[in-house]
Amino acid sequence: KQEVTQIPAALSVPEGENLVLNCSFTDSAIYNLQWFRQDPGKGLTSLLLIQSSQREQTSGRLNASLDKSSGRSTLYIAASQPGDSATYLCAVRAYNFNKFYFGSGTKLNVKP
Amino acid sequence: NAGVTQTPKFQVLKTGQSMTLQCAQDMNHNSMYWYRQDPGMGLRLIYYSASEGTTDKGEVPNGYNVSRLNKREFSLRLESAAPSQTSVYFCASIRTPTSSGANVLTFGAGSRLTVL
Numbered sequence: 001k002q003e004v005t006q007i008p009a010a011l012s013v014p015e016g017e018n019l020v021l022n023c024s025f026t027d028s029a030i031y032n033l034q035w036f037r038q039d040p041g042k043g044l045t046s047l048l049l050i051q052s053s054q055r056e057q058t059s060g061r062l063n064a065s066l067d068k069s070s071g072r073s074t075l076y077i078a079a080s081q082p083g084d085s086a087t088y089l090c091a092v093r094a095y096n097f098n099k100f101y102f103g104s105g106t107k108l109n110v111k112p
Numbered sequence: 113n114a115g116v117t118q119t120p121k122f123q124v125l126k127t128g129q130s131m132t133l134q135c136a137q138d139m140n141h142n143s144m145y146w147y148r149q150d151p152g153m154g155l156r157l158i159y160y161s162a163s164e165g166t167t168d169k170g171e172v173p174n175g176y177n178v179s180r181l182n183k184r185e186f187s188l189r190l191e192s193a194a195p196s197q198t199s200v201y202f203c204a205s206i207r208t209p210t211s212s213g214a215n216v217l218t219f220g221a222g223s224r225l226t227v228l
Contacts, residue, residue: 034216034217036219041222042221042222043202043219043220043221043222044202044204044219045219046216046217046218049216089155091217093217098143098160098162098168099157100145100157100217102154102155103154104152104153104154105154
């Protein structure tokens with residue numbers, strides 16, 4: 001069974017710092033990987049999606065990379081802001097398309 | 113577009129009561145999902161529907177039933193609520209992948225359920 005791990009579980013950084021969130025998965029046979037943001041009391045919002053054939057995707061200050069062979073993805077946040085404070089989750093989609101496997105998230109706090 | 117709409121947003125039940133959580137999407141998605149999210153447990157799949165007319169169990173189906181009413185709507189029913197079902201419930205949907213590109217899993221805002 002696919003296992004998805006996110007380390008660290010929580011991270012606190014000063015405003016302006018560049019940071020990296022990690023996501024690892026045990027089975028490299030994935031269709032794609034998606035990064036989400038969740039604000040307290042809210043649903044999950046999709047940030048970036050990387051197909052298995054891609055190495056990275058960028059959106060504004062966010063850059064997500066994928067190394068399927070090593071079972072790893074990173075989410076890079078440049079010049080962090082207090083508004084980036086949230087929980088970030090990654091999810092891999094299996095090749096049978098029906099199943100998604102979620103990490104338990106990294107709770108990010110960006111201090112002013 | 114409304115995306116994925118869940119009702120109700122909040123509900124308090126007594127043990128043994130029944131209720132149905134409603135989910136509707138307006139994105140012409142094929143697949144729909146019900147998850148529960150609990151502190152320290154992450155997101156756990158309850159049931160999913162890969163297409164209209166089909167439903168399948170996820171990791172934690174016990175105590176729940178689902179109905180894929182049509183392509184747009186997927187409801188989750190608690191027949192006899194228990195305190196262990198206190199949780200935040202999320203509905204999500206996605207289009208079946210095609211060669212034309214990627215598909216984003218889209219979530220509703222959640223339904224917070226408390227069972228006393």
